[in-house]
Amino acid sequence: MLSRVAESIYWVGRYVERAENTARLVSLNMNLLLDMPGGARPSWSNMVKITGSDQLFNEHYKNSDELSVVRFMLTDAKNPSSMLNSLAAARENARTIRDIIPQGAWEQINALHNTAKEKAKTGIAQKHRTDYLSNVIKGTQTLNGLFSSTMLHDSAYHFLKMGRSLERADMTTRIVDELSSETTGNDPSEEAKNSLLWMGLLRTLSANQMYRREMEVAVEREAVLEFLFRSNNFPRSITYCLNLVEECLGSLPRFKEPLKTTREARKLVQTVNQSELTQEQLHTHIDELQLAMVNVNNSISNNYFSLV
């Protein structure tokens, strides 16, 4: 398999996942806000922070009101990580490797991007937004289904899955980092609000139902952290994603270096008991973890994509 092709399919995986996660994030925030009592609502600017683009946002927007943030996150051409730009980047990467992508999947990427772009103006308005976003999420899920059921499960597929898993794990850490900072420890007077936040966090990751099945407890900080960091069974937990990267590497040639960095990242998750960390410690831990995942990304890139 060509190095250049491996790189493109890896980024298709990353960008599609990024688009989906952005849609989830905006969708969650909206639902969450509607549930929260007025004064306790987390601000929209939090979302911008999650994606690490607050500086860019501040350059272009005066206020972090709902519509500005939503536009910036979803459809703004100036934001390279906006949902629409992520879909466009996925499509551009896919375009260069149409020979290895099943026709149906290419058509789906194409349709997904076209529809999201066409409906962008009306789609970000509050009354249409839920529909708009759930269509994008369904679209990316359809695409993942097409990849999984019609593409050869060869090296290309492993690169796709690695891109997707790393992006997913990264987003999980970001969402946990930001939303957990909104909670106020275990203050009983804030219990209702905290519980709503943890619930919202799970819902963003489509994790609420599976959380209950696996953890068999009410929604509370310790168990949520345990579940999202360490579950071996939930496909959006960080451990699960890193396991998947490891598994993919195992089927690729010359995996020594990237496997080493992936194991380091996984060890970091497993040697720390996240549920016992204070908010401050959790934040530091997540920083370290994100750095470890950047290392994984870089070693995959150096090992397989850089042209000799």
Place this chain on the structure above:
Amino acid sequence: MLPDAELELRRELATNTIRTMGITFRVYSNKEGSIDREWPFDIIPRVIDRSEWTAIENGLKQRARALNQFIDDIYHDQQIVKDGVFPESILKDSVNFRPQCVGVSPPQGIWAHICGSDLVRDKDGTMYVLEDNLRVPSGVSYMIENRQVMKRVFPELFDDQSILPVHDYPARLFEMLSSISPRRTSKPQIVVLTPGIYNSAYFEHAYLAQQMGAELVEGRDLFVDDDDIVYMRTISGPSRVDVIYRRIDDLFLDPEAFNKDSMLGVPGLIRAWKAGKVALANAPGAGVADDKVVYAYVPEMIRYYLNEDALLPNVPTYLCMHKEQRDYVINNLDKLVVKPANESGGYGMLIGPHATPEERKRFARLIKRDARNYIAQPMLTLSTAPTQFGTEVEPRHLDLRPFILSGKDISVTAGGLTRVALVKGSTVVNSSQGGGSKDTWIVDTEVQ
């Protein structure tokens, strides 16, 4: 007959299908740079009877055989020049003659493995060959995609007609390419070499690679080692390449042999090809026969090499290099079409009857200055076919580009790509200049 509303509905279905399938082509414009446009498609098919097609097919095979023998001769003994059938002066000034290729013997003596010949029908019904494209002819993927679209838009028509299928082209191309592999191996490594996604035919490069299950590579994916073997850079390290279906012009193929500034090519590629370590399709230098002056000699070539009469006629062609013919051309510019000998895509032409006196004067000057590189042909009354515009159907001019594959055997596509000039009265069918296309049906009426 379909009612207007139904016709409109089908057209919409075709447009949506083209969008979903992502069938695009790239155009360059000064204003917007390079942009992707949806493929312009007319839903009314062009129909040719199979019995007529069989005769055309035979004519095309004959032509491809003669052209390949000609190219091989030109790069070896030049017997045709020695025998006084083909003037040496044409060769000397040919911009597509590559001295680097002299003495090279590609497998089976085939140079132009893929040929796209343009056919036009005149008012009397005769099918003429307008030109042969032997360098990197494009359009075949659109032929296949047009059929895909038609099958989605008019499925019922395919039930009760015997329309020859076109989908087997990639398989035949793959077979042909496998047959020229220099390494005797059951699974030769075949790649399609593209200039990249900004090339106007990139869609097609990707499409063909995908359909053949070949690797789609760019110049930077390949390198030639000291052993003269071509390798591609893969995730497992270097991997040997046997056959390159190249969609890059000669001059950009190899900065060592040709244009040294080329970023698209692969240094050492010509060295590897000459050493017989890799096959290139089409072979470098094949374009020597893709010259509108050389074109005028094809009927003679057929007689010379095959001892046969040409089955398909050429359009009568005036060579401006000959004084009497040049004088005739200059005095009759208002009746003739003038073409540069080595342009493609319909650029640099003069359509005399539609041109202004100033344009004609300009061409008279161009011809006098560079007579070797201009030819002229009478203005044919190109045939038209019904073409849909909203709820109206109007006649528009068209041509046809079939593709001829030459390897161990020769095969021709069933039909080809029909291009149609969408502007009323225009005869320019190139998609880069406002042309559209139609599905081409070779229909077997005898099996009905």
